[in-house]
Amino acid sequence: MNNSLLPIISIVCPCYNEEEALHSFISKIRSILAQTKYTYELLFINDGSTDKTLFVLNELSQNDPQMRVINLSRNFGKEAAMTAGLDHAKGEVIIPIDADLQDPPELIIDFLREWEKGFDVVLAKRIDRSCDTLRKKLSANLFYKFHNAIADVDIPNNVGDFRLITRKVVKAIQLLPENQRFMKGIFSWVGFKSSTIEYVRQPRSAGKSSFNSWSLWNFALQGITSFSTSPLRIWLYLGVMVSGLSFCYGSFIILKTLILGVTLPGYASLLTVILFLGGIQLIGLGVMGEYLGRLYMESKRRPIYIIDTDNSSENKKAPPQ
Numbered sequence: 001m002n003n004s005l006l007p008i009i010s011i012v013c014p015c016y017n018e019e020e021a022l023h024s025f026i027s028k029i030r031s032i033l034a035q036t037k038y039t040y041e042l043l044f045i046n047d048g049s050t051d052k053t054l055f056v057l058n059e060l061s062q063n064d065p066q067m068r069v070i071n072l073s074r075n076f077g078k079e080a081a082m083t084a085g086l087d088h089a090k091g092e093v094i095i096p097i098d099a100d101l102q103d104p105p106e107l108i109i110d111f112l113r114e115w116e117k118g119f120d121v122v123l124a125k126r127i128d129r130s131c132d133t134l135r136k137k138l139s140a141n142l143f144y145k146f147h148n149a150i151a152d153v154d155i156p157n158n159v160g161d162f163r164l165i166t167r168k169v170v171k172a173i174q175l176l177p178e179n180q181r182f183m184k185g186i187f188s189w190v191g192f193k194s195s196t197i198e199y200v201r202q203p204r205s206a207g208k209s210s211f212n213s214w215s216l217w218n219f220a221l222q223g224i225t226s227f228s229t230s231p232l233r234i235w236l237y238l239g240v241m242v243s244g245l246s247f248c249y250g251s252f253i254i255l256k257t258l259i260l261g262v263t264l265p266g267y268a269s270l271l272t273v274i275l276f277l278g279g280i281q282l283i284g285l286g287v288m289g290e291y292l293g294r295l296y297m298e299s300k301r302r303p304i305y306i307i308d309t310d311n312s313s314e315n316k317k318a319p320p321q
Ligand code: UDP
Pocket: 013, 014, 015, 016, 017, 018, 047, 075, 076, 077, 078, 081, 097, 098, 099, 100, 102, 208, 209, 210, 211
């Protein structure tokens, strides 16, 4: 394709059961993009929705050269859907955004201003999470603290996937071939010159969140195990510590027996030590299992997502506005 025909901005929007949110999202984002001087494309990834999302997207994109739809063959999860979007976006700058208007499209204007100043990454930081439940706020806070304490690369606190990245950054992200993708970590890992804008997160415009406590827990586990091996290393130190303590305790018992002779009591302390050590070993095994499982899945080298080309408009050309 002729380079001059490529759009400047690619909006990448993963959608899972968003039929109710799409109309207002698209009209809102269009009105914002119309205020910029740049050409754009709207790239939607239907992540195996079970409602009419694909139908709505296809209908809206039919006569719209600026809008493209990629239809995944099933639900692969937001991280995979976003990866599909980054792989197929054609713009000079790429902006991943949720379809539920929780990421305010108005911020795109500020993103572009920062990009014009020469930043490769512009982050949107939530300064107020009052629309989230207390449990979500607390668990998110704990996750960021724990992750950043043990991972090699910090992920910025309260920054989601909504951001601006340049093509250079996308190319760097594409060098990371991992199958289980924790995008927040991947975005941070690649680095580049970044600027941060603060905003207040809104409640969902329509529909409901696809993430419950269990999926968030699994997401957190994936985040931590993807970017740190510290949980594996802890067992070395814990093992050394427990062995040291056991040695001291053993020496004490031997000495006591030598001095005072054989005494039978000790059932309670014995049982406590056995149970404690048994528990610790099981936790250690569990952590190792977690990593082994991820290694196993990763070793299969399966594709991150599959596109159902019949219902995708991925090859449709996207001429400028
Ligand atoms: N999403 C997706 N695949 C999924 C789950 C979610 O593409 O399996 C999309 C969803 O349509 C939305 C974005 O990811 O555009 C964020 O999802 P959601 O609003 O449910 O997450 P929350 O804002 O509650 O963290």
